[in-house]
Amino acid sequence: MQNKIVFVPQPKKVVYQNGFLPFEGFVLAQRKVFGGHTLTGLQPFIAANGVTLAAQQNAALGSQAYVITVDKTGVTVQYATQTGLHYAVLTLLQAAKQCKGKLPFMCVHDEPDFVSRGFMLDISRNKVPTLATLKKLVDYLSDVKVNMLQLYVEGRSFYYPSKAECYSRPDDYLTSADIVALKKYAEQRFVSLVPCGNCYGHMTYWLNQPQYNRLAYSPNGFDWSKDGLHCPAGTLNPADPDSVRFVRGLFDDMLPAFGNAGLFNIGGDEPFDTIYGEHALDDDGETYFSYMQQICADVRSRGLTPMMWGDVAHNHPDKIDRLGDVVYLEWHYDKGLFNDECCRVYAQKGARFYVCPSSGLYSSVTGKTDNMLANIAEAAYYGKKHGAEGMLNTDWGDGASSQSFVSSVYCQGVAACYSWNATCFDDGELQQWLNDNVYGCNLSAIVADLGRYVNLQKQKMNMIPFLFSALYIRGLDCMQVDYDNYSDPLAFFRRDELLTTDESNDTQAFLDDIRARLDSVDNGNLYCAEARYALDMLTWAVMHTRVCRGLRNDNPDVGLVRQTADFGEKCVLQHKQVWFARNKRSDYAKASFRWTRLVKKYRQLLSELTAKRK
CATH class of the missing domain: 3.20.20.80 (Glycosidases)
Incomplete structure (x- = not known):
């Protein structure tokens, strides 16, 4: 077997054997056995000149267990219940989608660890x-x-x-x-x-x-x-x-x-x-x-x-x-x-x-x-x-x-x-x-790595990453308490933690690398838009952390405040777009309240700093 089939989740036992079965689709030996959604899944692979797909009920198997055999005579599935048959078909379809013109001879024995x-x-x-x-x-x-x-x-x-x-x-x-x-x-x-x-x-x-x-x-x-x-x-x-x-x-x-x-x-x-x-x-x-x-x-x-x-x-x-x-x-x-x-x-x-x-x-x-x-x-x-x-x-x-x-x-x-x-x-x-x-593009590794920005925080983490805490909880004044947002436990927290300068620099470099990778695979679909929203929110959080550190040291950078305000407005718009792409209105106003208020505070701060410079 030259190319291993990727099964998700991995079956308990897959034994590949020498040889391949020419494959252009399936002919169902007992069509009535494959009912409902199981048959729907098979439908695109049914072909008049396909290989025989036979189903054999085997009461000795567990209720969710199945056995698949692919040999020169065709494909046989053993199952005890319709659930087991459905899972067998799902596994078989994963193989069919990956095997162009031929299925490897193999035997799959499978059953879940958790009912x-x-x-x-x-x-x-x-x-x-x-x-x-x-x-x-x-x-x-x-x-x-x-x-x-x-x-x-x-x-x-x-x-x-x-x-x-x-x-x-x-x-x-x-x-x-x-x-x-x-x-x-x-x-x-x-x-x-x-x-x-x-x-x-x-x-x-x-x-x-x-x-x-x-x-x-x-x-x-x-x-x-x-x-x-x-x-x-x-x-x-x-x-x-x-x-x-x-x-x-x-x-x-x-x-x-x-x-x-x-x-x-x-x-x-x-x-x-x-x-x-x-x-x-x-x-x-x-x-x-x-x-x-x-x-x-x-x-x-x-x-x-x-x-x-x-x-x-x-x-x-x-x-x-x-x-x-x-x-x-x-x-x-x-x-x-x-x-x-x-x-x-x-x-x-x-x-x-x-x-x-x-x-x-x-x-x-x-x-x-x-x-x-x-x-x-x-x-x-x-x-x-x-x-x-x-x-x-x-x-x-x-x-x-x-x-x-x-x-x-x-x-x-x-x-x-x-x-x-x-x-x-x-x-x-x-x-x-x-x-x-x-995902429809090579996005998985980017999604996984987006969740690794926390590894760059060397300070001890108390449940919530400092980057998120600074943006969502601290704000500009550590007073962002929403007494009417009863759905969110974090609405009542007060925290004043920030990344160090080194942590901020390392995190920004890490996010810049991810941005380059995302730019290279982004095909414009919703998953990519969601990944970009997440990346931009984290980038905003780094910018925000730098603004807060400047204020703490009584040395605010007016240019950085302006950039952060502008970038924050962009993130608020992205948040709204990805929200309504998949969700009802529900309590969007409460969920977006902290982001929109923070941007307003930036504008107010910018006005105050500009006035002082005059």
Whole structure:
């Protein structure tokens, strides 16, 4: 075999043999076996003079397993279920697209390491995708054999009819009609759409509406730390029966559109108001588990199995059994945090659990590539070792969902590969496949490297890269606190960190090199536009850092301030263009508020500096 076929994800076992099968297409020996979307995928490769494609049902195989044999007699696929047959066809089509005129003799034995391979997209940090974008996402997930999609709903990102007074334009958000259409579309492609929301913490938007504030555990908010970081109310009062009734009302509005989804991710994570501040609880988790028992019981009464984030349960393993049949979601987003101990907590209790790594795109624009690669690899390794039922890769939007679809595609490709085959991943092959089948140009390596700007920061990083922190949080005066942007956790942070001069120079040189590479491959498609937007945002951040350092040293460069203001205006326009290319209006005004205000501050600063020079 001279040319190895690039399979994404990599099958468990591929044995190439001497010889090739002349190939111009397929003749289906049993056309009726290949139903629905599986047949649709095959349709372009069906030819009257093609090779025979036979399908044989084999009950001894697992439900998602398959075997492909290519020899001189043709192609044979063995499968146990339609799901297995679908995955076999996906693999076969990857081979057919790469093999011009001949298929190599080979035998493929394949089956996933994780029964559930999911992707969770945060649609609650101001940005809600259009239905067309979500369908495109489903197409991609299906192609890489991901079988679960969750859309994280917090606040008003979903239109709740019983809360109609909180919406001026309901169609700007995810609607029940969107869910019904997406669910049907996804199921045709062997992807389940699982509802995902919250029920305890992360209720900030609702609890800061006047009519619901009385339900808050800390109605006036709480002090996160002693340095003045005050956060608004975000956690329901577990002692108030109306809190449970409120959550049930949210469920009543949202769940019917999902039909018999089987699972429901109810969140339950990070009840910060009960952890920090003067009213922090110290009751060994008793309040938490008592409250969550009520929510889980309600979910089961609807015929669904609750899934919930494991950050609280993990710290109280003696209480895990109290919640009954629950799928725990063990999440860690930095390398080195997945290990034997964190997975063994559930395995020893016989509890169902998933491992949940992250794309790492939140609070960064382009992510932290090397951290993401390690985080996902470790999640897959330890999850498989300790019997995790699934892997759910998360794409959070903290920082006003500043990332774009182009970066999510790459990160989710990595997770898809590891969740299918936990011990065999080739980043180069994934990048090649993405270039050929998704991006439409040699963009993958550029996307991956855009997430490596963080490596040039030598100062210790506290979760958020200094470059993003300076632009989004610090601004020009370290006072950019948006008290009404309840969807974004970063809206309440105050940070005053900047890159050093050397770090700024190294980062700019790094970005200049990427710009030259992007110029050489840019074919004008939307993916390239998104990559250019990301590159320009990071470039603006470097310029902004230099302006801030000049102001800090009382030596501002008027010319640099003018250039930074002009470049910032360009970035604001790019942000708007890439936003509306894939997303509803949703809360665009809030997501763009910091960028537009920062540009206005530049203009004001420029006016002041110019006046001083006169």
